[in-house]
Amino acid sequence: MNIILLGPPGAGKGTQAQRLVEQRGMAQLSTGDMLRAAVKAGTPVGLQAKAVMEAGELVSDAIVSALIGERLDAGTGNGAIFDGYPRTAAQAESLDGLLAERGQRLDAVIELDVNEDALVERIVGRFTCGNCGAGYHDTFKRPKVADTCDVCGAHEFKRRPDDNEATVRTRMAEYRAKTAPIIPIYEARGLVARVDGMADMDAVTAQIAAILDARASK
Numbered sequence: 001m002n003i004i005l006l007g008p009p010g011a012g013k014g015t016q017a018q019r020l021v022e023q024r025g026m027a028q029l030s031t032g033d034m035l036r037a038a039v040k041a042g043t044p045v046g047l048q049a050k051a052v053m054e055a056g057e058l059v060s061d062a063i064v065s066a067l068i069g070e071r072l073d074a075g076t077g078n079g080a081i082f083d084g085y086p087r088t089a090a091q092a093e094s095l096d097g098l099l100a101e102r103g104q105r106l107d108a109v110i111e112l113d114v115n116e117d118a119l120v121e122r123i124v125g126r127f128t129c130g131n132c133g134a135g136y137h138d139t140f141k142r143p144k145v146a147d148t149c150d151v152c153g154a155h156e157f158k159r160r161p162d163d164n165e166a167t168v169r170t171r172m173a174e175y176r177a178k179t180a181p182i183i184p185i186y187e188a189r190g191l192v193a194r195v196d197g198m199a200d201m202d203a204v205t206a207q208i209a210a211i212l213d214a215r216a217s218k
Helices: 013-024 031-041 046-056 062-072 087-102 115-123 165-178 184-188 201-216
Strands: 003-006 026-031 080-083 108-113 126-129 135-137 192-196
Touching: 003 013, 013 026, 013 080, 013 201, 026 031, 026 062, 031 046, 031 062, 046 062, 062 080, 062 087, 062 201, 087 184, 108 184, 108 201, 115 126, 115 165, 192 201
Parallel strands: 003 080, 003 108, 026 080, 108 192
Antiparallel strands: 126 135
16 A cells, blocks of 8 residues: 655654554655665666755756655555655646556555644653653653653753744644645545544554555455
8 A cells, every 4th residue: 555644743653654664564755765865875866866966956856756766666565655745736646647657556645633732742841861862751751750761760861952832833834834735635536534643652553554454445
């Protein structure tokens, strides 16, 4: 099965994509990661992209589409998870063509639906042990002993500098702007399904699995 997985930063999209890779043998196709890998490997598309980037220009839709095609031809196991692509109507049309050329189709567009205020609280409150990396949260998971890591006993903690309300809300706005053009396209085709991204991680995984199993049985 081939799916598009949507969700704003902090919604848990990366975790769910990795679980699909591990549990279902799917391949996560993140255009940013693929672009860097193609440039490093010196593939034909990678060389094109490298020349464009070295000239200080943006990588074109044609190059991104070629990159996707190159990756599809290399094989995607039990299906592809498209991450960060498509973001425009033109890219959506291009993806349809790339899949059709290979006798494939898009089976579902799954969006992790979140409450913005709750997501801000989730992200802004998180911090990690500076020694072992164990994760904590101001509200939901504080250390059992104040200022002491439950795992390694260290006393130093750190927060990501971009985990602040202004940055998180900016990223949310960017996400909405980028996904707004493609959602109606896929809704019209009956491909969009939404899951409660604020639920427990295992519950989200179960919701996604139910959607995929239902689509697979059609």
